[in-house]
Structure formats: structure tokens, C-alpha cells
Amino acid sequence: MLLKRRLGLLAWLLTSSALFAASSSLRVVGSTTVNPVVVRAAEKLKAEKGLAIVVDTQGGSSGGITALADGRADVAMASRPLTDGDRTKYPKVDFRPVEIGVDALAVVVAKDVWEGGVRALSAEQLRSIYDGTFKNWQELGGPDRRIAFFNKEPGRGTWEVFVHWLYGDAKKAPHVAHLEVGSNEEARTKVASTPGGISQLSAAWADGRRVFPLAIRLPDGRQVTPTKEHLADGSYPLARPLLLITNGPPSATAKALLDYLLGPAGQELVRAAGYLGLRDGAQQAAPLPQKGTRPTRSVGALLAAPFPRPQP
Amino acid sequence: MKFWAWVAGGLVALIGAALALLFVVDALPVFRHSGFGAYLFGSEWFYRAERFGILSMLYGTLAVAAVALAVATPVGLGTAIFLAEAPLPRRSRLLIKSVVELLAGIPSVVYGLLGVLVLREVVFRFLAPWEPLSGDTLLTAGLLLAVMTLPTFVTLADDALRGVPAVQREAGRALGFSRGEVVRRVALPQALPGLVAAGLLALGRALGETIAVFLVVGRQDNQLPSPWWSPAPLAASGQTLTSKLGGAETFLAYDDPLHWGAMSGLALVLVLLVTATTLIGGRLLVGRGGIRAARG
Secondary structure, eight states, X not given: OHHHXXXXXXXXXXXXXXXXXXXXXXXXXXXXXXXXXXXXXXXXXXXXXXXXXXXXXXXXXXXXXXXXXXXXXXXXXXXSOOOXXXXXXXXXXXXXXXXXXXXXXXEEEOHHHHHTTOOEEEHHHHHHHHTTSOOBGGGGTSXXXXXXXXXXXXTSHHHHHHHHHHHSSGGGSOOOOOEEEOSHHXXXXXXXXXXXXXXEEEGGGOOSSSSEEOEEEOTXXXXXXXXXXXXXXXXXXOEEEEEEEEESSOOHHHHHHHHHHHSHHHHHHHHHTTOBOTTSOOOSSSOOSSTTOOSOOOHHHHHHOOOOXXXX | OHHHHHHXXXXXXXXXXXXXXXXXXXXXXXXXXXXXXXXXXXXXXXXXXXXXXOHHHHHHHHHHHHHHHHHHHHHHHHHHHHHHHSOOOHHHHHHHHHHHXXXXXXXXXXXXXXXXXXXXXXXXXXXXXXXXXSSOOHHHHHHHHHHHHHHHHHHHHHHHHHTSOHHHHHHHHHTTOOHHHHIIIIIHHHHHHHHHHHHHHHHXXXXXXXXXXXXXXXXXXXXXXXXXXXXXXXGSOBOOHHHHHTSTHHXXXXXXXXXXXXXXXXXXXXXXXXXXXXXXXXXXXXXXXXXXXXXO
16 A cells, blocks of 8 residues: 555656656757757757757747747747748747848759759759759759759748749749658758759758759859858848747747857857858848848847848 | 456547547548548649648558568568477577567667668669669668568567467377478468468558658658559659658648648548557457467
């Protein structure tokens, strides 16, 4: 009898302490692009201030926003701007995005395509790959190899930014069924190991050894590579903000995380991960209504920021 | 004690029923939108166009499971016969069996990583004459599942074979059967229901496996064979019920009753498939031969 009671007590203690631990740590969920920066910041904050921050990439940017909206996360990570769609879908959520850096979205190809001579693609050519008109790299001046297009899953920030650039609106993108990949790691591994492979991938993950970032051919014929310089001068068209989003004002722990990431040490982490920091002059990523207000933490400014538009 | 057993049993049954009911209720909008038949047998899934047909995912799930069973049953049966019938010292028998059962304990994400790093490559080379688009194919997923379902099958098949009473084997030997003939003419026919059950339970595992399949199946929608018996899609990527549910689309569907209904419908179909195979397998196992005989 006594044993039973003790077991019960033990079980109760275990469950209640587990619940307590879960509620006291800050849950950050979303984009695999933002993830490495936040993971490192969380390690630093745990070591320096003893803050408990749990980071997870389930579902990518839209997964993070969904988790934020239904209370499974305290902070969402997103590698795309917030859209009207997000706000109409979750009218009760008070989205408060904070931009922590800027990333270039690269189009990467496998080694055989790169060495076969494909170094740049235009938006028109990418549309033809996306809708399935082009099926062989020969049609694009490359090797005689089928185009293995690994599409980022719809719902991932990378996919949304990509189709917004190509079609002006994700809703207008053609209904296609491609091979699909989820995280950045998966996209990189699969393109690297598949002859004829191509995918959309954060430029910071395009290492130039396993996968090769293509230049974008602009309508005026210029070829722009996804480098930090071209991000900073605004010539590379596929730029996107890296966001952390809270529902309403951030909690104490969330505020500590945001302050750290916006401070010099955090911005160094952003740069070390291969992204552009906030003071590195990236005007193009998310044009703001008023110039010269960056870095910004104003909700309205970021909500108003449109997607990067296709070149006319 | 008996009382608590009843309460616990009832609770489990209640949870199961509530779960199924929840999926049915959640899936209602899509059944109303497309009709039940069009949902099950529609060949197109484009969620942004509100076209929800799950045939290609049903096909993917069944094709992957069929490949897994086609590979796992012969290999597993051989292993089980070796374990149960070969004159092994008790100690080495237990050693081999525990190694096989250890395979069952490896987390499926580890199998998935092995699949991404090794099996994709191997299958891509093997399929080279047919020019596959990538190493992510239904065949890759099926082969991976074969390794994963092998321990389930071997353990249960071994139990079934050992459940055949020794007297019957001795009678066979007395009639002048060789060791091989005893296996073929006495042990295997006697253990048949148990062997079929082992296959069905392995099938249940293959149908429900998610993460390992997710990583190597390619997740390409709307891949169907034409004509229906063509094996060509095995060498191409595809989508299974589980790989669809495991993807980011589940998060997109949230808060959109129709899209969410379509995803819930996938879960419902999956639960029904797995429950049916497991129930039939379990019934066979307990009914004749199988476990009861092994214990007796």
C-alpha cells in the first residue's frame, strides 16, 4: 500500500516537474534558415544568463507561424516577410516581427550541371523549369541530363519567396508536382548527390563545393551572383528578411533573445552564419515606407514590407 | 485487480474510438466537397486548386509496402527456419535472435539517414539503365522498409515455427523424413497461420512507418502507373500517406477546414489500413498455431 502511494507521488512529481520545465523555457519554432543563428544565441544565453530556450524547425516558416498562433511556440522564426494571408488566417494574433538579418535565396545546382556550363538563369528560364516546360539541361545550354528539380515544400519560407518573385503571388504559381525537399540540409544533400539536381536554397548553405549557386540573369542582361555585396547594393533580386515573431509584446526571455540578436554579439552570429547583418546596408530586402529607419523593430514598418517583386 | 484491468482496457478502447471519430468528424468537409469516392480514387492532389484525390498516395503506400514484404518475407522466412529448425546450441540461437530483435529497436530516423546517405546512391546506380530522375524512389523506400520490417517478421515467424509440437517433428523423422522434409512437410504447413500473421503484422509496420520513408521517397505528388500494372513508378519518386502527413502541408492546412479535412482523411485511411492488417494478423496469431501453441 505504502509502495503504491510512493509510486503515485513519484509519478506526480515527475509529471509536474516536466510540465514546469516545459512552461518555463522559451519555445522557438520555424525556419531552418534562421535556426542556426538562434541555436547559437540560445547556447550563449544559457551559458551567460541561465536562460532556457528550446529551438525546433518543425514545418519551416509557416510551421513556426502556425505554432505561434495556436500557442505551441513563444517565438516564430521566419525566412520570409509576413503576408496578408498570415494576418487574415490568424486575425486574433498580434504579430510583432523583428528583423535580425537579411539572406539571399540562391538557386543551386549539382556539380555536373555547373561543370556542364550552366552558370546563370533568368526568371523566365526558372519559370519554364518550374512549370515543367524544360525537362533537360541541354535546353539551357547544359549537359544532356534530365532536370531533377527539388522543389522546396510549399509552406517553407524559401518556396514562398521564390514563387512570389517568379509569379508575383504564391496563389498564381502553377499547380505542379515536383520532387520535394524540406529543410536546407535536405535540399543541399539531395542536390549534391543527384546528377542534374537543382533547388532553391539559402545562399549561406550554398558552399560552392557540393552545390553551386547560380547567378540570376536580369532583364538587362547583367548576371548577379548571390553574394553579400550584391545583397547590400540591392542588385540581387532574391533577398529576404530573417524574422523572429512574437504574439504581442515579447516575454522577458524572448526580449533577452531579441536584444542579444540585435546587439553586436548577436549580429556577429548572423554574419558568421553567412547572412547579412542589419547595419550592412541591405536596403533591398524589405523596402520600408520611410528611408533610414533601419534597423527597425517597428511592427507597422515590417508588416508593410512587400515581397521582393519580379523585375519588370 | 480485475476491476482495474477492465477500466484500463475500457479506457484504451475509448481513446481508440474517440480518435477514429475525431478523424471522421474533421474529414467531413472534404467528403462533402469532393464526395467520398472522388476523394479515395481521385488521381489529382493540388491543394491550392482545392483538388483532393488521394489515389496516388494510396498507391505509393501499398507499392512501398509490397516491395518491403516481397524482400522481407523470403529473407525473413529463411532466417526463421534457420533459427527454429537448425541444430544450434541454445546460446548461439539466442544470440542471433537478440541481434535480429535489436534491429527492431533502432530508431527509424537512423534508418532514414542510412537511406539518404547509402541506399539512395545504391538504388540510383542500380536503376541507371532506366534513367531515374534521382535516388528518391518508391523502390528505395520499399527496400529500406524491408530492413525495418525484417525483425518483426523473423521474431514472429520463429515463434510460429517453434510452436509446432516436437512430437510431430519426431513422428515425421520416424516416418523417414529428412530434416529438410520435416521442415517442408510438417513444420511449415503447421505454422502457416502464424507465418501469415507475421507477414500481416510486418505489413502493418510498413504501412505506418513515416520518417524513414519520408526521407527517401521523394514526396512527389500525383505519381500513378499507366497502365495500372506498370512497374515504372517504382523507379520514380512518389508520395505515401505518411510522407504527406509528415510534411509541411499539415501546417498549411491548419485553420482551413477543407484542407485540414483532406489531411484528416489521409490519417483516417491510414489508421483504418493499419488497424485492419494488425487485427487480422493478431486474430490469426492467437487463433491457431502461433503464440498460444508456443506457450503450451
